[in-house]
Amino acid sequence: MRVSLPFLPTLLCCSAASLLLLLRWRRRKGLWRKVKEARQRHDRGLAQMEKAALGFRKQHPSVDTVSILSLPLPELSRKLRDGSLPPEQVFYAYVGKALQVTRETNCITDYLQESETQLQQAARPRQLGLLYGVPISIKDSINCQGYDSTIGFVSNINNPAAEDSVLVQVLKRQGAVPFVKTNVPQSLVSYDCENLIFGQTFNPLLYTRTPGGSSGGEGALIAAGGSILGFGTDLGGSLRLPAAFCGICALKPTGNRLSKKGVISGILGQKSVVAAVGPMAKDVESLALSMRALLCEDMFSLDSTVPPLPFKEEVYSSTQPLRIGYYETDFFTMPSPAMRRAVRETKQLLEDAGHTLVPFKLDNINYFIFNLCVRGLFADGGTSFFRKFEGELDKSSAGLLLRLSKIPDWLKTLLSWITKPFMPRLSSVVRSMRANTVEDLWSLHYEIELLQGITSALGAAEGPASWMSPTKTTLMHEGAKGQDLLPAAPDFSTQMTC
DSSP states (O other), rough: OOGGGHHHHHHHHHHHHHHHHHHHHHHHHHHHHHHHHHHHHHHHHHHHHHHHHHHHHHHOOTTHHHHHHHHHHHHHHHHHHHHHHHHHHHHHHHHHHHHHHHHHHHHEEEEOOHHHHHEEEEEEESSSOTTTTTTTETTTTBOOOTOOOOOOOOTTOOOOOOSHHHHHHHHTTTTTTEEEOOOOTTTTTTSSSSETEEEEEEEBBBBBBBOOSOOOSHHHHHHTTTTTTEEESSSTTHHHHHHHHHHEEEEOOOTTTSOOOTOOOSSSOOOOOOEEEEEEESSSHHHHHHHHHHHSSHHHHOTSSSSSOOOHHHSSSSSSOOOOEEOOOSSOOOOOHHHHHHHHHHHHHHHHOOOOOEOOOOHHHHHHIIIIIHHHHBTTTTTTHHHHHOSSSOOOGHHHHHHHEEEEEEEEHHHHHHHTTTHHHHHHHHHHHBOOOOOHHHHHHHHHHHHHHHHHHHHTTTTSSEEEOOOOOOOOOHHHTTOOSSSSSSOSOOOOEO
């Protein structure tokens, strides 16, 4: 049968379109197969946790897991080090509790089965690390050898880390036993904790609410007692927000205080807004103990970019009164009455303890948020951020940021001008997401350096030794989707959320 020439182009176009649709269908089918494999691997890990916990309980029915789980980290560490509490009892007590917690909150992504082997093979060393025998939870974005760090992207499935991150290596050298990895939102740039692969993580205090992000899995697990110490990362609130949402403590150290080698970033390559690795626990003493353990020669030798400054015990233990700066609002995100009351009550307690509280006001907060933070994060116009989502099955978590990353600069300028009279913040976000030239980026970095210099000068001139401020209120799951526009604060100094 001959086909007449006028219909040949139409036939070729239809054939090409059909082929493209077929290829796209096959690709998506392959991606869904990867998601299914990851979920099955996750389920097998939980089954292994259950088997391990039940097996130990049958062999040692007299072990009082409730009393073990009630011990604060400093006391637990002391008992493990002096031999009055076997590491196996502690480990399996937390494996069982973590399993219970993740069934309620969906906070664990991987069970690190090598932790059982590490526990069995580790002979009691002559020199015990500060975290000897302590089970540790690790955020998904921190590499553990042999396990994926997906950060919620299907493209990262079946791409296991070749080696442990420096953080995990140092923890192991200090005797800690990393045993689970915890959930994060896709791309990490969100205040919620949900992705297509592992689903939504729930707040253990109230299951209808989010635990915060992006270290939300850690926040949920620790708050519910499934881990005594965990580690996350923070770029714009990812440690501080889950700590506030879940009612625990977190420390965001200065950016390079702990190694970030082997830690996956949500926006690769950007240096304007510095991320940090930090601990999460139920009390401040546990945070201090973890920093004592990590700020050691192993940390400094494994990553030469980390300043070789050990933990300053004399500063931490000092009884000398401090000058503490505080504010009740930054006039950008207005605190609830309960948050204002918490700041005032904390201020009063600190003053009763002999400290000096210095009120201060943040000037030009809009400028810092939009012209430094948002512009710094998306200095390439959002191209790198958008590229991470190419080919992904789900892109809804990125919301408006992803849509803005796709449009050209001239349209961003136009949208910014149109929305400015009635949506000034959206206008500022759109304007700040235009692509920068090299000269623009260098000017931005210089401006940040000047600001850091001013902050250091204020501290040297007997300025506040630390800062106290409210944090954001807990968001409902439905409301969390669109709340990933704004960083928690333009953060250029160490902050603690408790």
